[in-house]
Amino acid sequence: MWLFIVRSLQASTIFTFAGLGELIDQRSGVLNVGIEGVMLFGATLGFITAQSTGSYALGFLVGIVTGGLLGLLHGFFSITLGVDQVVSGMGIWILGFGLTTYIGNPYTGPLGMERIPTILGLSPFFYVGIALVIVTWFVLSKTSLGLRIRSVGENPSVAEVSGISVTKTRYLCAITGGMLMGLSGAIYSLDYNPVWNYNFLMGWGFIALALVFFSMWNPFILLAGSLLFGILWQLSLNPQLVLPGVLSRYIWRTVPFIITIAVLLLMATKWFRTRWGAARPEALGTPYLKE
Amino acid sequence: MRIGSYGLNLEKRLTLAGWEAAVISILAIVFALVLFSIIFILAGLNPLFAYKETFSYAFANPYGLPLTINRFIFLLLCTYAFIIPYRAGLWNIGMAGQLYAGALGAFAVLFAFGVKGFNTLDLSPGILITLMMIAAALSGAVLGAIAGFLKGKFNLNEIVVTMMLNFITFWLVSFMIKEGGPFMNPGGRGESFELPPSVYAPLIMDVPITILLALGVAALLYLMFAKTKIGYQIRAYGQNPAAAEYAGISTFKIPLLVFIMGGALAGLAGYHYFAAVPGVYKIARNYGYFGDLSFYGIICGLISQGNPLAAIPVALLFGGLSIGGRFVQGKLNMSFGVDYALLGVLMITLVAFQFFYRYKIVWVRTEEERLGEEMLDVAVHR
Numbered sequence: 001m002w003l004f005i006v007r008s009l010q011a012s013t014i015f016t017f018a019g020l021g022e023l024i025d026q027r028s029g030v031l032n033v034g035i036e037g038v039m040l041f042g043a044t045l046g047f048i049t050a051q052s053t054g055s056y057a058l059g060f061l062v063g064i065v066t067g068g069l070l071g072l073l074h075g076f077f078s079i080t081l082g083v084d085q086v087v088s089g090m091g092i093w094i095l096g097f098g099l100t101t102y103i104g105n106p107y108t109g110p111l112g113m114e115r116i117p118t119i120l121g122l123s124p125f126f127y128v129g130i131a132l133v134i135v136t137w138f139v140l141s142k143t144s145l146g147l148r149i150r151s152v153g154e155n156p157s158v159a160e161v162s163g164i165s166v167t168k169t170r171y172l173c174a175i176t177g178g179m180l181m182g183l184s185g186a187i188y189s190l191d192y193n194p195v196w197n198y199n200f201l202m203g204w205g206f207i208a209l210a211l212v213f214f215s216m217w218n219p220f221i222l223l224a225g226s227l228l229f230g231i232l233w234q235l236s237l238n239p240q241l242v243l244p245g246v247l248s249r250y251i252w253r254t255v256p257f258i259i260t261i262a263v264l265l266l267m268a269t270k271w272f273r274t275r276w277g278a279a280r281p282e283a284l285g286t287p288y289l290k291e
Numbered sequence: 292m293r294i295g296s297y298g299l300n301l302e303k304r305l306t307l308a309g310w311e312a313a314v315i316s317i318l319a320i321v322f323a324l325v326l327f328s329i330i331f332i333l334a335g336l337n338p339l340f341a342y343k344e345t346f347s348y349a350f351a352n353p354y355g356l357p358l359t360i361n362r363f364i365f366l367l368l369c370t371y372a373f374i375i376p377y378r379a380g381l382w383n384i385g386m387a388g389q390l391y392a393g394a395l396g397a398f399a400v401l402f403a404f405g406v407k408g409f410n411t412l413d414l415s416p417g418i419l420i421t422l423m424m425i426a427a428a429l430s431g432a433v434l435g436a437i438a439g440f441l442k443g444k445f446n447l448n449e450i451v452v453t454m455m456l457n458f459i460t461f462w463l464v465s466f467m468i469k470e471g472g473p474f475m476n477p478g479g480r481g482e483s484f485e486l487p488p489s490v491y492a493p494l495i496m497d498v499p500i501t502i503l504l505a506l507g508v509a510a511l512l513y514l515m516f517a518k519t520k521i522g523y524q525i526r527a528y529g530q531n532p533a534a535a536e537y538a539g540i541s542t543f544k545i546p547l548l549v550f551i552m553g554g555a556l557a558g559l560a561g562y563h564y565f566a567a568v569p570g571v572y573k574i575a576r577n578y579g580y581f582g583d584l585s586f587y588g589i590i591c592g593l594i595s596q597g598n599p600l601a602a603i604p605v606a607l608l609f610g611g612l613s614i615g616g617r618f619v620q621g622k623l624n625m626s627f628g629v630d631y632a633l634l635g636v637l638m639i640t641l642v643a644f645q646f647f648y649r650y651k652i653v654w655v656r657t658e659e660e661r662l663g664e665e666m667l668d669v670a671v672h673r
Contacts, residue, residue, distance in 0.1 A: 264448070
């Protein structure tokens with residue numbers, strides 16, 4: 001049971017990092033539906049680097065840099081070229097899914113390095129994740145930088161008039177968000193489950209995307225959502241821990257996805273919207289082009 | 292940017308003629324193939340040689356060509372499954388799940404008639420084959436309808452929903468064909484039971500009958516978008532849902548309808564690969580590969596700009612490329628996943644080229660040059 005909790009918390013860490021990246025992105029009005037692609041890239045290149053150099057630090061660094069570069073690419077497409085943000089995000093996902101299958105294939109198999117030491121039984125990234133949630137909340141709601149980001153996400157033309165560079169702010173968020181997603185992928189492939197296999201994420205990135213919608217763009221709710229889905233995910237992998245022998249293990253694998261749809265549905269009901277409201281950034285998904 | 296007395300300027304396109312879109316699309320494909328040669332070069336191959344091998348296997352080889360045609364039928368159906376919602380401004384990335392559902396539906400018909408246990412059938416094969424196709428289309432349509440309903444009624448993000456449905460159906464297929472599932476092969480190899488030869492889809496010159504279906508759908512879709520009221524409503528909704536609603540177009544029916552149509556076609560794509568392609572006739576262990584391939588449908592749909600007729604040559608080309616890519620990978624000892632890498636490179640190139648559908652680059656004379664000429668003009672006229 002203790003092991004189950006530990007694994008759940010570590011799974012939640014991956015959702016937290018990826019979700020925070022997307023949350024920062026979206027707060028500035030940039031929607032990146034390609035989280036899974038960025039994560040696959042960060043995970044694969046981080047894995048290859050760590051395995052060939054024997055250094056975890058380099059592996060994580062490469063994961064972060066790769067993520068940042070993909071964030072930059074998404075920014076270039078959607079901010080500078082004004083390409084539809086969904087098209088660009090889908091492009092990044094399919095690029096990641098396609099290219100990492102080819103690049104990573106020779107490295108299929110376990111990482112073969114000593115596991116990362118734990119702190120009080122948990123991966124150090126778990127604590128980093130919680131700290132990052134607090135920092136993100138603080139920056140977004142208490143600092144002038146956060147005000148800048150939020151105003152760019154709510155109403156870019158007004159922000160521009162009041163002297164904020166929409167382009168710069170959005171690039172900053174797209175790159176930072178990408179770095180967090182890339183790191184999240186590297187945490188998966190180097191710490192959570194250090195085995196490379198083709199298209200191993202199987203939906204982590206898309207659930208992280210849904211989590212951002214659940215969170216109503218609040219980092220603390222995002223953290224809670226990550227914990228819930230971390231537990232759910234582990235449960236779907238090891239149903240015998242709780243309900244031994246009930247239903248096939250394949251049916252259990254569908255549970256996190258069904259619950260994702262159910263939660264989205266709950267949030268879309270009139271009851272929920274009038275009770276809790278939604279803080280959706282007004283300009284989310286719309287490119288801002290100076291005419 | 293300036294070169295001599297000329298400059299390059301960006302101009303927003305007000306209209307995009309059909310031939311302009313075609314030129315941009317062809318340029319995008321050529322650019323992607325040039326970009327992809329980097330992968331061949333990194334693998335120590337001459338890209339020209341590798342492409343020659345790819346194309347000659349895909350389009351001029353007695354073993355390769357039938358594979359290409361079968362892949363083409365599959366991709367065309369997946370492309371249409373993407374295009375119909377795309378014309379309404381919605382993203383169906385659930386072709387993978389819808390085609391798994393279609394395959395399950397087709398096999399469920401046989402299962403219901405007791406094919407798994409013994410090979411005697413009560414119904415004539417013709418009726419059974421028709422029933423299988425209908426069941427495949429219906430199952431795909433039901434899965435599509437879930438996404439369409441949730442979009443139309445509750446405005447749920449269709450990308451997240453269709454993707455979740457992909458994973459749900461993926462695991463459902465595993466449940467059905469593995470570890471004692473109802474459709475498991477008696478031999479227990481993690482595959483479904485095999486079709487009895489009497490219900491193999493009829494072949495026309497070694498090509499499954501599904502090709503007629505795919506081409507027929509092409510014509511129907513073209514007519515639907517060009518001539519019918521519903522086609523017009525879909526396009527109007529796609530351009531501006533709010534304005535469409537104001538004009539009396541139901542914002543509930545349109546998403547539901549386009550996802551039902553798209554899902555049905557993806558379901559047929561599932562029928563095609565698992566019950567009509569010679570040499571398969573079962574839900575194979577690597578069924579996930581066909582789900583992955585369905586994402587080529589997104590690229591075909593985007594490159595053909597949602598035009599059902601333009602999608603035909605594009606799907607044929609990509610069908611050939613994915614078959615040929617697999618072949619060179621084996622023949623030239625490349626790492627697994629050449630067709631996946633191609634998918635990625637094509638997609639990202641296409642995203643970059645989206646820019647050119649909206650803007651054009653024009654040569655203009657720079658200000659000084661024009662001023663100089665005007666002065667000359669004035670001088671001459673005096």
